[in-house]
Amino acid sequence: MTDETRDRQALLARAFIExxxxxxxxGMKLQDIGDGRAEIVMDYDExxxxxxxxxxxxGGAVSALMDTCSGAAVMxxxxxxxxxxxxxxxxxxxxxxxxxxxxxxxxxxxxVTRSVAFVRATAMDADEDRPVATATGAFTxxxxxx
Amino acid sequence: MKIKKRPEPVQKVKQRRDxxxxxxxxxxxxxxxxxxxxxxxxxxLTAVLPYDDKLxxxxxxxxxxxxxxxxxxxxxAIIELSWAMAWADMEAGKLxxxxxxxxxxxxxxxxxxxxxxxxxxxxxxxxxxNRSGRRYASVxxxxxxxxxxxxxxxxxxxFLMPQRDD
Numbered sequence: 001m002t003d004e005t006r007d008r009q010a011l012l013a014r015a016f017i018e019x020x021x022x023x024x025x026x027g028m029k030l031q032d033i034g035d036g037r038a039e040i041v042m043d044y045d046e047x048x049x050x051x052x053x054x055x056x057x058x059g060g061a062v063s064a065l066m067d068t069c070s071g072a073a074v075m076x077x078x079x080x081x082x083x084x085x086x087x088x089x090x091x092x093x094x095x096x097x098x099x100x101x102x103x104x105x106x107x108x109x110x111x112v113t114r115s116v117a118f119v120r121a122t123a124m125d126a127d128e129d130r131p132v133a134t135a136t137g138a139f140t141x142x143x144x145x146x
Numbered sequence: 147m148k149i150k151k152r153p154e155p156v157q158k159v160k161q162r163r164d165x166x167x168x169x170x171x172x173x174x175x176x177x178x179x180x181x182x183x184x185x186x187x188x189x190x191l192t193a194v195l196p197y198d199d200k201l202x203x204x205x206x207x208x209x210x211x212x213x214x215x216x217x218x219x220x221x222x223a224i225i226e227l228s229w230a231m232a233w234a235d236m237e238a239g240k241l242x243x244x245x246x247x248x249x250x251x252x253x254x255x256x257x258x259x260x261x262x263x264x265x266x267x268x269x270x271x272x273x274x275x276n277r278s279g280r281r282y283a284s285v286x287x288x289x290x291x292x293x294x295x296x297x298x299x300x301x302x303x304x305f306l307m308p309q310r311d312d
Contacts, residue, residue, distance in 0.1 A: 021201070021211075022211035052174060057176075059220055059256065060218070061217065063216035064213025066213070067203075067211070067213040085260070087260055088257065089258050090255065090258075091255060092255045093252070
Protein backbone atom coordinates (compact mmCIF):
# COMPACT_ATOMS: atom_id res chain seq x y z
CA MET A 1 0.00 0.00 0.00
CA THR A 2 1.37 3.41 -0.93
CA ASP A 3 1.43 6.25 1.56
CA GLU A 4 -1.19 8.02 -0.52
CA THR A 5 -3.75 5.19 -0.38
CA ARG A 6 -3.01 4.75 3.32
CA ASP A 7 -3.68 8.43 3.96
CA ARG A 8 -6.83 8.28 1.88
CA GLN A 9 -8.06 5.22 3.77
CA ALA A 10 -7.40 6.87 7.12
CA LEU A 11 -9.26 9.97 5.95
CA LEU A 12 -12.28 7.93 4.88
CA ALA A 13 -12.31 5.96 8.12
CA ARG A 14 -12.10 9.22 10.07
CA ALA A 15 -15.02 10.71 8.14
CA PHE A 16 -16.99 7.52 8.70
CA ILE A 17 -16.49 7.58 12.48
CA GLU A 18 -17.20 11.29 12.69
CA UNK A 19 -20.49 10.73 10.81
CA UNK A 20 -21.84 8.60 13.69
CA UNK A 21 -24.37 10.83 15.48
CA UNK A 22 -23.97 9.15 18.86
CA UNK A 23 -20.15 9.34 18.71
CA UNK A 24 -20.60 13.07 18.04
CA UNK A 25 -23.07 13.41 20.92
CA UNK A 26 -20.49 11.95 23.31
CA GLY A 27 -17.69 14.09 21.84
CA MET A 28 -15.54 11.17 20.64
CA LYS A 29 -12.37 12.06 18.75
CA LEU A 30 -10.55 9.57 16.58
CA GLN A 31 -6.83 9.85 17.34
CA ASP A 32 -5.37 7.06 15.26
CA ILE A 33 -6.61 4.38 12.89
CA GLY A 34 -5.19 1.80 10.50
CA ASP A 35 -4.21 -1.83 10.11
CA GLY A 36 -6.99 -3.24 12.29
CA ARG A 37 -6.35 -0.79 15.14
CA ALA A 38 -8.17 2.29 16.36
CA GLU A 39 -7.73 4.82 19.13
CA ILE A 40 -10.55 7.12 20.25
CA VAL A 41 -10.59 9.72 23.02
CA MET A 42 -13.64 11.03 24.89
CA ASP A 43 -13.32 14.08 27.14
CA TYR A 44 -14.82 14.12 30.63
CA ASP A 45 -18.33 15.57 30.51
CA GLU A 46 -20.71 16.06 33.44
CA UNK A 47 -23.62 14.85 31.30
CA UNK A 48 -22.05 11.38 31.33
CA UNK A 49 -21.86 11.02 35.13
CA UNK A 50 -23.28 7.72 36.36
CA UNK A 51 -22.73 8.10 40.09
CA UNK A 52 -23.64 11.60 41.28
CA UNK A 53 -22.02 10.91 44.67
CA UNK A 54 -18.54 10.52 43.14
CA UNK A 55 -18.79 12.14 39.67
CA UNK A 56 -17.58 8.93 38.03
CA UNK A 57 -18.57 8.43 34.36
CA UNK A 58 -21.38 5.89 33.75
CA GLY A 59 -20.31 2.45 32.54
CA GLY A 60 -22.71 2.86 29.64
CA ALA A 61 -20.70 5.79 28.24
CA VAL A 62 -17.53 3.68 28.48
CA SER A 63 -19.43 0.89 26.67
CA ALA A 64 -20.40 3.27 23.86
CA LEU A 65 -16.75 4.36 23.53
CA MET A 66 -15.48 0.75 23.48
CA ASP A 67 -18.15 -0.31 20.96
CA THR A 68 -17.34 2.58 18.61
CA CYS A 69 -13.60 2.01 18.91
CA SER A 70 -14.00 -1.75 18.30
CA GLY A 71 -16.17 -1.13 15.22
CA ALA A 72 -13.57 1.34 13.92
CA ALA A 73 -10.82 -1.27 14.37
CA VAL A 74 -12.87 -3.74 12.30
CA MET A 75 -13.37 -1.13 9.55
CA UNK A 76 -9.62 -0.48 9.55
CA UNK A 77 -8.77 -4.15 9.02
CA UNK A 78 -6.70 -4.79 5.86
CA UNK A 79 -9.52 -7.03 4.50
CA UNK A 80 -11.55 -3.81 3.92
CA UNK A 81 -15.04 -4.69 5.21
CA UNK A 82 -17.86 -2.57 3.74
CA UNK A 83 -19.56 -2.34 7.08
CA UNK A 84 -19.83 -3.96 10.50
CA UNK A 85 -22.26 -4.49 13.38
CA UNK A 86 -21.74 -5.75 16.92
CA UNK A 87 -22.71 -9.39 17.53
CA UNK A 88 -21.68 -9.39 21.17
CA UNK A 89 -19.57 -7.28 23.47
CA UNK A 90 -18.39 -8.06 26.99
CA UNK A 91 -16.98 -5.32 29.16
CA UNK A 92 -15.06 -5.83 32.40
CA UNK A 93 -14.89 -2.80 34.65
CA UNK A 94 -11.64 -2.87 36.58
CA UNK A 95 -11.89 0.42 38.43
CA UNK A 96 -13.79 3.72 38.29
CA UNK A 97 -12.34 6.27 35.86
CA UNK A 98 -10.94 9.34 37.63
CA UNK A 99 -13.52 12.18 37.46
CA UNK A 100 -12.17 14.96 35.22
CA UNK A 101 -9.90 12.71 33.17
CA UNK A 102 -10.50 12.04 29.46
CA UNK A 103 -10.97 8.38 28.60
CA UNK A 104 -9.00 6.78 25.80
CA UNK A 105 -9.96 3.50 24.15
CA UNK A 106 -7.60 1.39 22.06
CA UNK A 107 -9.09 -1.49 20.05
CA UNK A 108 -7.44 -4.21 18.02
CA UNK A 109 -9.19 -6.43 15.50
CA UNK A 110 -6.95 -9.48 15.94
CA UNK A 111 -8.69 -12.00 13.73
CA VAL A 112 -11.23 -12.01 10.89
CA THR A 113 -13.00 -14.77 9.01
CA ARG A 114 -15.16 -14.19 5.91
CA SER A 115 -18.11 -13.19 8.11
CA VAL A 116 -16.86 -12.50 11.65
CA ALA A 117 -14.29 -10.17 13.21
CA PHE A 118 -12.85 -10.67 16.71
CA VAL A 119 -11.83 -7.60 18.69
CA ARG A 120 -10.30 -6.71 22.04
CA ALA A 121 -10.21 -3.24 23.52
CA THR A 122 -8.85 -1.40 26.55
CA ALA A 123 -10.05 1.87 28.09
CA MET A 124 -7.84 4.04 30.27
CA ASP A 125 -7.74 7.44 31.97
CA ALA A 126 -4.58 9.52 32.54
CA ASP A 127 -3.01 6.64 34.50
CA GLU A 128 -2.49 4.45 31.42
CA ASP A 129 -0.77 1.63 33.30
CA ARG A 130 -3.95 0.71 35.14
CA PRO A 131 -6.81 0.14 32.66
CA VAL A 132 -10.29 1.33 33.60
CA ALA A 133 -12.01 -1.37 31.56
CA THR A 134 -11.33 -4.06 28.97
CA ALA A 135 -13.66 -5.48 26.34
CA THR A 136 -13.86 -8.42 23.98
CA GLY A 137 -16.34 -8.65 21.16
CA ALA A 138 -17.42 -10.34 17.97
CA PHE A 139 -18.53 -8.21 15.01
CA THR A 140 -20.14 -8.97 11.65
CA UNK A 141 -18.25 -8.40 8.41
CA UNK A 142 -20.44 -6.85 5.72
CA UNK A 143 -18.96 -7.40 2.29
CA UNK A 144 -21.62 -5.48 0.38
CA UNK A 145 -22.31 -8.49 -1.86
CA UNK A 146 -24.80 -10.32 0.42
CA MET B 147 -62.27 -9.76 67.24
CA LYS B 148 -59.08 -7.85 66.55
CA ILE B 149 -59.56 -4.62 64.67
CA LYS B 150 -57.35 -4.56 61.59
CA LYS B 151 -55.24 -1.50 60.98
CA ARG B 152 -56.67 0.60 58.15
CA PRO B 153 -54.63 0.18 54.96
CA GLU B 154 -52.66 3.20 53.78
CA PRO B 155 -54.51 5.34 51.20
CA VAL B 156 -53.53 4.21 47.70
CA GLN B 157 -52.51 7.70 46.61
CA LYS B 158 -50.05 7.94 49.46
CA VAL B 159 -48.50 4.57 48.56
CA LYS B 160 -48.17 5.55 44.89
CA GLN B 161 -46.75 8.95 45.73
CA ARG B 162 -44.08 7.40 47.94
CA ARG B 163 -43.06 4.78 45.35
CA ASP B 164 -43.05 7.19 42.43
CA UNK B 165 -41.13 9.73 44.49
CA UNK B 166 -38.36 7.28 45.34
CA UNK B 167 -38.18 6.02 41.75
CA UNK B 168 -38.04 9.55 40.35
CA UNK B 169 -35.24 10.66 42.63
CA UNK B 170 -33.31 7.48 41.81
CA UNK B 171 -33.59 8.16 38.06
CA UNK B 172 -33.30 11.95 37.90
CA UNK B 173 -30.23 11.91 40.15
CA UNK B 174 -28.08 10.29 37.44
CA UNK B 175 -27.01 12.76 34.70
CA UNK B 176 -26.25 10.04 32.14
CA UNK B 177 -29.81 8.62 32.41
CA UNK B 178 -31.09 12.14 31.71
CA UNK B 179 -28.65 12.56 28.81
CA UNK B 180 -29.99 9.41 27.11
CA UNK B 181 -33.58 10.39 28.02
CA UNK B 182 -34.43 7.08 29.72
CA UNK B 183 -37.69 6.97 31.69
CA UNK B 184 -39.20 4.26 33.90
CA UNK B 185 -42.80 3.04 33.97
CA UNK B 186 -43.89 1.43 37.23
CA UNK B 187 -46.68 -1.07 37.90
CA UNK B 188 -46.44 -2.13 41.53
CA UNK B 189 -42.83 -3.16 41.91
CA UNK B 190 -42.40 -3.99 38.21
CA LEU B 191 -40.31 -1.52 36.24
CA THR B 192 -40.11 -1.05 32.47
CA ALA B 193 -37.39 1.20 31.11
CA VAL B 194 -38.33 3.35 28.11
CA LEU B 195 -35.80 4.91 25.73
CA PRO B 196 -37.67 7.42 23.53
CA TYR B 197 -36.14 7.70 20.07
CA ASP B 198 -33.76 10.58 19.42
CA ASP B 199 -31.48 11.30 16.44
CA LYS B 200 -28.43 11.50 18.69
CA LEU B 201 -28.84 7.79 19.56
CA UNK B 202 -28.03 6.66 16.02
CA UNK B 203 -24.86 4.68 15.33
CA UNK B 204 -25.29 3.81 11.67
CA UNK B 205 -26.87 6.70 9.74
CA UNK B 206 -27.09 4.63 6.53
CA UNK B 207 -29.54 2.00 7.88
CA UNK B 208 -30.38 3.87 10.21
CA UNK B 209 -29.83 1.90 13.44
CA UNK B 210 -29.38 2.66 17.14
CA UNK B 211 -25.74 2.78 18.28
CA UNK B 212 -24.59 -0.50 19.86
CA UNK B 213 -23.21 1.53 22.74
CA UNK B 214 -26.62 3.15 23.30
CA UNK B 215 -28.21 -0.31 23.48
CA UNK B 216 -25.52 -1.45 25.95
CA UNK B 217 -25.95 1.68 28.08
CA UNK B 218 -29.76 1.40 28.03
CA UNK B 219 -29.64 -2.22 29.23
CA UNK B 220 -26.99 -1.43 31.86
CA UNK B 221 -29.03 1.50 33.22
CA UNK B 222 -32.09 -0.78 33.37
CA ALA B 223 -30.13 -3.41 35.33
CA ILE B 224 -28.69 -0.88 37.81
CA ILE B 225 -32.03 0.84 38.48
CA GLU B 226 -33.86 -2.49 38.87
CA LEU B 227 -31.22 -3.71 41.33
CA SER B 228 -31.27 -0.45 43.34
CA TRP B 229 -35.07 -0.43 43.32
CA ALA B 230 -35.28 -4.04 44.53
CA MET B 231 -32.71 -3.22 47.25
CA ALA B 232 -34.61 -0.13 48.40
CA TRP B 233 -38.10 -1.68 48.28
CA ALA B 234 -38.28 -3.03 51.86
CA ASP B 235 -36.93 0.17 53.43
CA MET B 236 -39.20 2.28 51.23
CA GLU B 237 -42.32 0.34 52.21
CA ALA B 238 -41.35 0.55 55.87
CA GLY B 239 -41.20 4.34 55.46
CA LYS B 240 -37.49 4.42 56.28
CA LEU B 241 -36.55 6.38 53.15
CA UNK B 242 -36.82 10.11 52.64
CA UNK B 243 -38.97 10.41 49.48
CA UNK B 244 -37.33 13.64 48.33
CA UNK B 245 -33.74 12.45 48.74
CA UNK B 246 -33.74 8.73 49.54
CA UNK B 247 -29.94 8.62 49.26
CA UNK B 248 -29.75 5.12 47.77
CA UNK B 249 -26.22 4.02 46.97
CA UNK B 250 -25.86 2.47 43.54
CA UNK B 251 -24.35 -0.95 42.80
CA UNK B 252 -21.12 -0.98 40.75
CA UNK B 253 -20.87 -2.92 37.49
CA UNK B 254 -18.26 -5.71 37.54
CA UNK B 255 -18.91 -6.96 34.01
CA UNK B 256 -21.64 -6.58 31.42
CA UNK B 257 -22.20 -8.72 28.31
CA UNK B 258 -24.55 -7.62 25.57
CA UNK B 259 -25.95 -9.97 22.97
CA UNK B 260 -27.11 -8.04 19.88
CA UNK B 261 -29.93 -10.03 18.28
CA UNK B 262 -31.10 -7.62 15.57
CA UNK B 263 -30.34 -4.03 14.72
CA UNK B 264 -32.05 -1.40 16.85
CA UNK B 265 -34.67 0.41 14.78
CA UNK B 266 -35.06 4.20 14.89
CA UNK B 267 -38.00 3.90 17.30
CA UNK B 268 -38.61 3.81 21.06
CA UNK B 269 -37.02 0.89 22.90
CA UNK B 270 -38.10 -0.88 26.08
CA UNK B 271 -36.30 -3.06 28.61
CA UNK B 272 -36.97 -5.07 31.72
CA UNK B 273 -34.40 -6.55 34.10
CA UNK B 274 -34.65 -9.65 36.27
CA UNK B 275 -32.42 -10.04 39.32
CA ASN B 276 -31.42 -13.70 39.15
CA ARG B 277 -29.32 -13.66 42.27
CA SER B 278 -28.71 -10.97 44.82
CA GLY B 279 -26.40 -11.71 47.72
CA ARG B 280 -24.73 -9.48 50.28
CA ARG B 281 -21.83 -8.64 47.98
CA TYR B 282 -22.64 -9.76 44.44
CA ALA B 283 -25.67 -9.76 42.18
CA SER B 284 -26.38 -11.27 38.77
CA VAL B 285 -28.94 -9.52 36.57
CA UNK B 286 -30.42 -10.39 33.17
CA UNK B 287 -32.00 -7.73 30.92
CA UNK B 288 -34.22 -8.04 27.86
CA UNK B 289 -34.68 -5.22 25.37
CA UNK B 290 -37.35 -4.98 22.69
CA UNK B 291 -39.03 -2.44 20.42
CA UNK B 292 -42.34 -2.97 18.64
CA UNK B 293 -42.97 -6.58 19.65
CA UNK B 294 -42.39 -7.87 23.15
CA UNK B 295 -41.62 -11.35 21.80
CA UNK B 296 -38.93 -10.09 19.39
CA UNK B 297 -36.00 -8.96 21.51
CA UNK B 298 -33.42 -6.79 19.77
CA UNK B 299 -30.83 -7.27 22.52
CA UNK B 300 -30.32 -9.04 25.82
CA UNK B 301 -27.61 -8.72 28.44
CA UNK B 302 -26.23 -10.28 31.60
CA UNK B 303 -24.25 -8.36 34.16
CA UNK B 304 -22.60 -8.86 37.51
CA PHE B 305 -22.66 -6.14 40.11
CA LEU B 306 -20.92 -5.30 43.35
CA MET B 307 -23.52 -4.36 45.95
CA PRO B 308 -22.99 -1.23 48.07
CA GLN B 309 -22.12 -2.03 51.69
CA ARG B 310 -25.12 -1.57 53.96
CA ASP B 311 -24.59 0.39 57.15
CA ASP B 312 -26.74 -1.85 59.34
